Amino acid sequence: MQTMHYLNEFYSHYDEDGRLSKKHGSVEFLTTMRYIGKYIKPGDRVLEVGAGTGRYSHALARQGYTVDAVELIGHNIDVFQNNTQPGENISITQGNALDLSAFSDNTYDITLLLGPLYHLYTKEDKRQALREAIRVTRPGGVIFAAYVISDGCLLDEGFLRGNINVAEYVKTGLLDRETFAAKSEPKDLFELVRKEDVDELMRDFPTTRLHYVASDGCALLLRYAIDAMDDETFRLYLDYHFATCERADLLGITSHALDVFRK
């Protein structure tokens, strides 16, 4: 499958550890863990769909939770397995977020879908991944779904760092000339959305939104300033970020968003 080819290429060479070792790169992880921490309880069972190399799965297993993980790409599964420490109650299987039939209905207290929606290019596929995540979660359980947000990425990858040629994207139709809404295909790797798209995807699911969070807020846009902060200033920045990351007037500027909802 074409998508698999592009994902294999990307994730087999991606330096995730390098990104996370920088202060700006840690904001999204710390924010997501903070929100998971608001809902997870002793003895909970966790499923991580699209677990990658296992940042969240291993962190939660080391806190004593039972974690099952699913990941599409073999290279990530190898790294995930190498990262497993003695004493972790954890499993990983190769699988696709679109079909979790290896997992029973109503099983998990916490379900994480932190990545697959970045790489599903139609509404129907995104809804199918959400439907599967909801199915395997027990009634009352909490689901965490992450998205890449187009305006944050355009500002950071485009206007700040020039990794995206904005003029070219407009010319080729990847960005709408009037609204700057993004469009992508498997060759473009990342599917960029806005909050209105997330709201529309979620409209017909019988779930209750608990939080919609700008998980890295301005951290990528402010990467140079944040990486130069001493530890005390960075702690203050995190206090600011945690205090403001659900403010409606700051949501669109984030590069990643976290939708937290209850089944």
Ligand SMILES: C[S@@+](CC[C@H](N)C(=O)[O-])C[C@H]1O[C@@H](n2cnc3c(N)ncnc32)[C@H](O)[C@@H]1O
């Ligand atoms: C951005 S990474 C995030 C990994 C991890 N959840 C984290 O936050 O560190 C996205 C992950 O989703 C995986 N993925 C993409 N599409 C998937 C799918 N359809 N089913 C399962 N995993 C998928 C990718 O291989 C990759 O490991």
